[in-house]
Amino acid sequence: MPTIRDLAREAGVGVGTASRVLSGHPHVAPATRARVQAAMERLGYRPSRVARALSKGRTQVLEVLVPLFTRYFYVEVLRGIEAALAATDYSLVIRTIERAADRDRAFADPCPRGHADGVLIVSLLPTAELIERLARAGCPAVLVDAEDARLPSIAVDHAAAAALAVHHLIALGHRRIGLIDHPEDPFAPVYPGGRYQGYRRALVEAGIAPRPEYELITDFSPEGGGAALERLLALAEPPTAVFVGSDTQAIGVLDTARRHGLRVPDDLAVVGYNDIELAQYLGLTTVRIPMREMGRRGVELLLTLLATDSPPPAAARLPAELVVRRTCGAARAGGAGMERSAL
Amino acid sequence: MPTIRDLAREAGVGVGTASRVLSGHPHVAPATRARVQAAMERLGYRPSRVARALSKGRTQVLEVLVPLFTRYFYVEVLRGIEAALAATDYSLVIRTIERAADRDRAFADPCPRGHADGVLIVSLLPTAELIERLARAGCPAVLVDAEDARLPSIAVDHAAAAALAVHHLIALGHRRIGLIDHPEDPFAPVYPGGRYQGYRRALVEAGIAPRPEYELITDFSPEGGGAALERLLALAEPPTAVFVGSDTQAIGVLDTARRHGLRVPDDLAVVGYNDIELAQYLGLTTVRIPMREMGRRGVELLLTLLATDSPPPAAARLPAELVVRRTCGAARAGGAGMERSAL
DNA sequence: TTGTAGGCGTTATCAG
């Protein structure tokens, strides 16, 4: 592999000049520039990113810390990040945190001496130690789908989003509304009980007394959702509607309802959470969380921090949105699209 | 940020010694090693990855080129890659190729002068130019879900996998079998018509004459699948079974069938392709493609190339597997699990 | 076993 020295020799110029044309510096004679470019072509020369990084103190790499690669939610966030980065010349290194040990390892040394100019922390709560370390290393970081007063962030008010769903069910006349939720990831208690709080708040605001037996926490899976519904149906006075903390669990809820001969939404109204792709094919009414948007905005914020000398730390909250489909019983009369019929 | 020089001074040793304990070199006196480690602790010293990379000529970074971040298939492959890498101290930089232009840009400069020690190319066919460039740069590369004689690869025989599905339908007594497939990604014609070939081959082997009007190519989406089925149903003699080139399209097929009052599998048997997570909840019979496994094996192969001096180029083919569920009409009598009932 | 010096490929500084 030719180095910049080879390039300079080939072009008959000094390395300084060669470097200048590489970096697109202005003060180079057009003729000289052309000579160097021709030499580049001949040699098939490509500058070394690492050498450049060492010299400039910038790697042109952003790192993202994200839990559970597989989950649709995170993939969508990543997608937003990726899209926002495509236009820039930053590379993206992704680090998945699946176990608490991973978290500690990743948090032990983020960009500091590492290879990244900045970090995007998704749905994870940084430890005080990490924050301190980042600050000391002058490594900008932004939180996505998480909040901490010490760091800029792009988040969603999950309590408000959940309340949206429950208010909707109340408006449809339901008084007995169950909650089927999933536990927060143990190592990522980003919004402890956010949805639960929103659920409770909505009930209270409507003057409905919460019933503890209606509030269930189960696995983040269709099976988990189905099992929870079984328990609700076994009650002396089962709910007439359920708010499910994830569309994934809602799949199991719908399935179990159908197996019990319950008509959705007539016998049981169901509202999910997240608005995964599948939701529309199930006709699932759900709360749309702006996943890609959060990723995109997170990148924008981080790039701003990177560019600006005086980092303006900010905390933005994106709105969630209720998507009304078939399973809540409030579908608009018209438009019998595919979304109305899958279950 | 302290450098290795600060560390050496703090520990009262030379930089050489400091470097040796950092790299875990053997010839260091235990007492000296302890002193250096204590100094590391005090200073909160972290070695610079870029400096090390420049010096050693190794970045400890692997790059993966993958089309369409969003697609379940690729996410699964990435997941396999990620899992295999978690145990190592390699980082992963992901580059998504969404447009032909992206492809050219990424192919223009892979690891060569870049920041990666090796490349994983997923479901993409490298140009001759890229292969040549990789070779010249001594940058190992492996193909995942793609094949090229000049590069080691981990792939699946999509024609054989498709034949698996069609043979199954034939064995169930079907003679009129339709094909609903999606176009290969225009810039990634990895297995041109692989599924189509398998479909045709299976028919021919069973002595069934192919009917061109049964062979449809539509969008990679549920809507695309649904629309295709509409066309098949409009035929004078509609098929009694369809093999669908992706589970995503099969979702639309099932939905459309139901809307037409067709019972699946009695009136129409359906077999999908890929075995996405949702397939089990739809009771969809499908062909399981070992997505994660391909990713994992790809990494293993690449790491071997990286470690070995004499790169043993290999080409492995992983077997696909038919997953029999409800939509083909061959479900086993027992076990009425959730998978049997979602539609 | 340990310290010193040279080099990895660029960029930035500073004379010319």
Add this chain to the structure above:
DNA sequence: CTGATAACGCCTACAA
């Protein structure tokens, strides 16, 4: 406008 030359932080002989 251009050409040397000193960093950048680390690793690896080589010498002690």
